[in-house]
Amino acid sequence: NPDISPSETLPDTDPSVFHKRYLKKMRDLGEGHFGKVTLYLYDPANDGTGELVAVKALKQDNGHVPEGWIKEIEILKSLYHSNIVKYKGCCTELGQVVQLIMEYLPLGSLQKYLPTHKLGMSRCLMFAQQICQGMEYLHSKRYIHRDLAARNVLVENESLVKIGDFGLTKYIPEGEIYYRVREDGDSPVFWYAIECLKESKFSFSSDIWSFGVTLYEILTRCDHRQSPPVKFFEMMDGAQGQMTVMVLIKQLEKQQRLPRPKDCPHEMKMLMEQCWAADPAQRPSFRYLIEKFEAIRQ
Numbered sequence: 001n002p003d004i005s006p007s008e009t010l011p012d013t014d015p016s017v018f019h020k021r022y023l024k025k026m027r028d029l030g031e032g033h034f035g036k037v038t039l040y041l042y043d044p045a046n047d048g049t050g051e052l053v054a055v056k057a058l059k060q061d062n063g064h065v066p067e068g069w070i071k072e073i074e075i076l077k078s079l080y081h082s083n084i085v086k087y088k089g090c091c092t093e094l095g096q097v098v099q100l101i102m103e104y105l106p107l108g109s110l111q112k113y114l115p116t117h118k119l120g121m122s123r124c125l126m127f128a129q130q131i132c133q134g135m136e137y138l139h140s141k142r143y144i145h146r147d148l149a150a151r152n153v154l155v156e157n158e159s160l161v162k163i164g165d166f167g168l169t170k171y172i173p174e175g176e177i178y179y180r181v182r183e184d185g186d187s188p189v190f191w192y193a194i195e196c197l198k199e200s201k202f203s204f205s206s207d208i209w210s211f212g213v214t215l216y217e218i219l220t221r222c223d224h225r226q227s228p229p230v231k232f233f234e235m236m237d238g239a240q241g242q243m244t245v246m247v248l249i250k251q252l253e254k255q256q257r258l259p260r261p262k263d264c265p266h267e268m269k270m271l272m273e274q275c276w277a278a279d280p281a282q283r284p285s286f287r288y289l290i291e292k293f294e295a296i297r298q
């Protein structure tokens with residue numbers, strides 16, 4: 001339309017800048033150790049026609065912004081993949097970045113979706129392959145996730161899932177193999193590789209172990225009676241009843257692993273066991289897992 005000058009059609013504001021005053025709180029989506037994720041309507045026109053967004057905010061402690069928080073925002077901002085939740089922007093307050101704005105996936109996590117949608121095996125394997133594709137991309141940028149689990153995978157629709165949270169993601173510098181941290185608070189120990197439990201050594205290979213547990217969750221349709229914590233407690237031959245990290249390590253050192261889910265194809269059982277190899281070097285890569293899923297799903 002020749003008589004409208006470009007300046008009348010181009011937006012003159014940065015779409016990745018969100019103003020706190022236009023964020024209308026809807027409800028909480030999740031709670032983490034250091035903060036929470038909340039559903040907001042971003043409604044600058046103040047007429048309810050805005051868009052729903054998922055907002056991650058840290059529990060503010062005396063106003064200083066932890067260095068890891070900026071890192072998490074920078075990491076998500078740099079990721080572009082169909083199986084990774086989209087970064088939308090930031091909301092700053094007093095010039096400090098305080099909130100991370102992401103796309104909202106109303107179907108929520110696999111942990112909530114699977115028990116109520118009876119998915120067939122082929123759909124489960126399709127989701128598993130998509131998680132591997134998102135993770136292969138993440139590893140290609142030298143990031144390790146450190147918290148891969150069904151609760152952190154979101155459902156876009158019945159044919160698409162995305163890795164939705166990067167709260168524990170770390171960069172592994174060139175030439176390094178491990179990332180070492182002093183674990184604190186509620187670490188997801190039942191998703192942790194044996195070397196993470198024993199020496200806090202995280203690597204690309206420890207993400208593979210966590211993927212194996214995530215695949216187990218998918219094959220059990222996230223039935224809470226078969227959840228990793230429940231099954232590991234059951235395997236503890238119920239004696240002392242007190243599960244500690246030491247007891248879990250002993251079980252894993254005795255080569256005990258999560259049981260084969262009902263109706264689980266033998267090939268999937270083999271794949272999970274490869275992901276749970278005691279030696280990190282023996283575990284497959286996400287590239288290898290993608291090819292396995294391609295072959296099985298043909």
Ligand SMILES: C=Cc1cc(F)c(CN2CC[C@](CC#N)(n3cc(C(N)=O)c(NC(=O)OC)n3)[C@H](F)C2)cc1O
Pocket residue numbers: 029030031032033034035036037038054056057058085102103104105106107108109151152153154163164165166167168
């Ligand atoms: C500050 C740290 C921190 C705080 C937390 F609450 C959590 C846990 N949280 C992660 C994000 C979460 C699950 C995933 N993936 N989710 C994202 C969406 C979305 N983008 O739409 C969504 N949708 C939904 O539930 O729709 C019905 N759930 C869910 F909030 C749990 C992890 C943390 O590191």
